[in-house]
């Protein structure tokens with residue numbers, strides 16, 4: 405149910421919230437509205453109607469109940485570091501951003517014995533890392549390669565991923581507390597028992613009845629206020645490995661080499677096959693931008709020169725082994741070296757050499773479970789602060805991977821933008837994490853970035869490949885690519901859990 409937001413409704417809502425939660429629970433300050441409306445996508449900013457700062461689950465419930473009374477839409481963020489996917493901005497202008505991260509940022513539990521923690525929405529990757537260090541915990545977390553101020557809970561709800569052994573963040577989330585759109589509070593899994601204590605809430609994913617947790621990922625059915633996150637014991641030694649391959653079409657061979665390693669569980673982390681410019685952009689800027697005015701994709705000559713400068717080929721493979729010591733993982737490393745260099749194309753990059761190649765430091769930190777800011781530097785590859793992520797994926801078959809890398813490389817070239825991608829490989833599937841970096845201050849270049857995103861989405865969808873996550877700007881468009889019955893099912897769930905449509909209408913294309 406889409407509804408127009410009236411100024412009178414918003415004014416009454418703000419007064420109601422102030423009366424119940426205090427003056428500082430919500431702001432209409434112009435500077436804050438401007439800042440929360442900013443994003444990096446090729447569209448004008450999406451300025452919110454107000455920003456609310458709840459301090460506890462009950463206050464979130466108060467906000468949702470007031471939103472229902474006054475028919476005001478809310479947009480929840482945990483820490484709003486969704487850079488390239490929407491940042492802190494709501495999916496539609498005028499929605500009231502509920503910034504959970506400002507006050508609800510407690511680590512509620514770290515259970516060293518069972519290997520999990522319980523967090524509020526505002527606990528960031530950096531804060532969790534610091535907390536594990538402070539406690540001298542035996543656990544290792546899985547940070548993203550993105551902003552250290554991102555939220556564990558927010559990232560898991562968006563089905564994010566990271567380094568370490570628990571790299572699938574929603575897969576390692578267990579047990580949630582949620583304020584539904586109708587204002588009710590629910591606890592999922594064994595947390596749903598009416599009891600003083602919940603022994604299994606954050607250790608067992610498979611409880612009685614339907615597994616509801618997935619409903620709250622990439623949706624707008626409720627606001628999650630607590631989550632359990634599984635972690636693994638920190639191994640005594642982490643051996644990060646790198647191999648580099650020279651040619652663009654080597655991706656096919658690489659993917660076919662990665663598949664058996666992941667299917668057999670030989671490498672415990674994700675294996676990433678990342679292209680030259682995705683890596684190099686974190687340490688260099690587009691060398692031809694001034695000359696071409698950003699109208700053209702970097703030339704092959706300039707790209708090969710950058711490859712030479714950084715000692716990297718067209719594709720670089722990374723991953724890590726965990727073991728008791730460096731010596732203990734040597735046999736695995738030897739087998740891996742033989743595996744990737746057998747055809748004569750792959751070259752092993754030793755840890756000593758990797759130390760001298762700045763773009764590789766990001767992966768080394770990441771596989772060691774340490775948050776870092778290095779990858780954010782890629783946003784400065786072109787001037788003007790524009791970035792969108794395009795996130796399709798393909799089966800782990802070399803021929804298919806090559807077909808799609810050629811396709812998106814050509815579409816980027818046709819739109820005068822660089823092809824930057826990291827293929828994050830599991831046993832059967834690789835998520836192709838594409839970054840479109842463009843000049844958002846230049847309307848012509850921003851239009852090309854928008855056209856490029858849509859052209860890639862169309863071309864991939866025609867071949868049966870969909871995205872796994874999307875910038876807010878494109879969520880309605882992607883939902884319209886799906887079968888009508890599925891869209892109707894999403895909307896029916898929305899109407900059941902949020903009958904007045906107060907939580908982020910339009911997010912992930914769900915309107916009710």
Ligand SMILES: Cc1cc2nc3c(=O)[nH]c(=O)nc-3n(C[C@H](O)[C@H](O)[C@H](O)COP(=O)(O)OP(=O)(O)OC[C@H]3O[C@@H](n4cnc5c(N)ncnc54)[C@H](O)[C@@H]3O)c2cc1C
Nearest residue numbers: 481482483484485486548549550554555558559564565628
């Ligand atoms: C250079 C770079 C590298 C990146 N690398 C990675 C990477 O390796 N892996 C990765 O996964 N991402 C990556 N990202 C993307 C992004 O920065 C992260 O996903 C980040 O964690 C998202 O921000 P957040 O955690 O603050 O979530 P938020 O921005 O707070 O929220 C993310 C989404 O979840 C929803 N949401 C948040 N909290 C709640 C809640 N409590 N209840 C209901 N809905 C909620 C929001 O509405 C929003 O749709 C990268 C970004 C950049 C710029």
